[in-house]
Amino acid sequence: MFIKTKIRVQNIHKGFPAEKGRLDVISDLDFKVGDGEFVAIVGPSGCGKTTLMNIIAGFLAPDSGAVLIDDKPRLAPNAKGVLITQQGSVFPWLTVRENLLFGLPDEMPNREALAQEYAELVGLKGFENNYAHELSGGMLKRAEIARALVVKPEILYMDEPFSALDALMSLRMQNELLRILARERHTVMLITHDVEEAIHLADRILVLSPRPARIQASFDVPLAHPRRVSSPEAQSLRVAILRELGVELA
């Protein structure tokens, strides 16, 4: 089956000035993400995952190489690909409803209805007029996902989206995300340090090496949804990925 390439990361290299010369964070990184594909990137902490995500989403320019979206070089961020981060960025001075309306043009005729629809989709019906500090961590994440989806992006960039939540809420949000993605087909790039989360969600998992980051291994996840992370196939995948990350399980 032929899948159109959505994101092409082409030999990117990125370093930062350090005390002694330059610190190479990403070196010669090269991969593709297909249209509608869900790719997870796992790697040791401090390996440059977030730097990579910022480059792909357009917030940071690589020193060399390029990021192509639909074969066109990506130079700046835009609403075609929305970034969701661990800290979250729901505006605390706006209500949930105003946050959802933020990315929609003022002259759009059905924007109110659309915002309402997405608030309901993520389970925030009844909280539209609440401010962020009146919401729990999980609800805040739902608001952020709704704000990203309401602008109908083609790509979702997720950088440790659920890491700040407790384990139970993280699992719940993963299931929510799968439910929403089943409804709307997005290309998704997920960065995580949680191998089980990657196996639960992704079609393909890329393992990054320690700094400077490059692709060390790639795993397909040929399991149908809904997945059980405790199944033997998922567990042997987990063992193999952890081995790549330098963790041997007995």
Add this chain to the structure above:
Amino acid sequence: MVGEQKGMNKVRKVLPSLLVLAAVVAIWWAVVVATRSVIFPTPWQVVTGTLELAQDGTLWDHIGASLFRVGAGFLLAVLVAIPLGLWMGWVHGAFVTLNPLFQILRPISPIAWIPIAILWFGVGNASPIYLIFIASVFPMIVQTTVGVHTIEKRYLRAAENFGVPRGKLFRQVVFPATLPQIIVGMRIGLGVAWLVVVAAEMIALRSGLGYLIIDSRNAGNRYDLVIAGMIIIGLIGLALDGIMRLLEGMKSVRWRYVH
């Protein structure tokens, strides 16, 4: 029952400060009586003096005059400081160009401006209004600029991500994100403005609470009215700060104050 308990808690909270106030008045009274001072008034003399002024109406004229000057000077300062502070916070070039000038002007006491104010504006209302403007404009510029500079990057990135027009970016991100700091600046600004109006009125004018104090002393050592003026200034200052604090209770700014 629960309401009663809440009421009790409130009483318990303000009780210590009321006791301190009562103690200050009691000591003041005792000392005046013990030293048999003929000039320094007892608290009761201050009360009767205040009533006298309230009855003949001059008290309200003085309060009205002072509030008008503060209102005018402070409003002018708000109108100048907020746009200027937002601009300096957002545009780096504006900041590096103007900030040194303001940092030099800011530590100059408004009192030092009095001779120049008289030279430029005479002894009418314009002089104290100008002094109040000078006193309150700089803290508000500084706070607004700091407010813009401390907007968290994650919010600016999110705004950038959605690619909204510039006007919307200012209306829905930069301004509301800075508003809590602007309100802090306004609180400081209004506090300084109230300090300065009294000082300014002591010098030139024929109305206002500052004038009341100086005039009461000059016209026959009416120290009861001097102290009455001081207490009224304190109470009005407290009320003005209370009004500004109401702004901090707005739902759209509370995120910055609650943690």
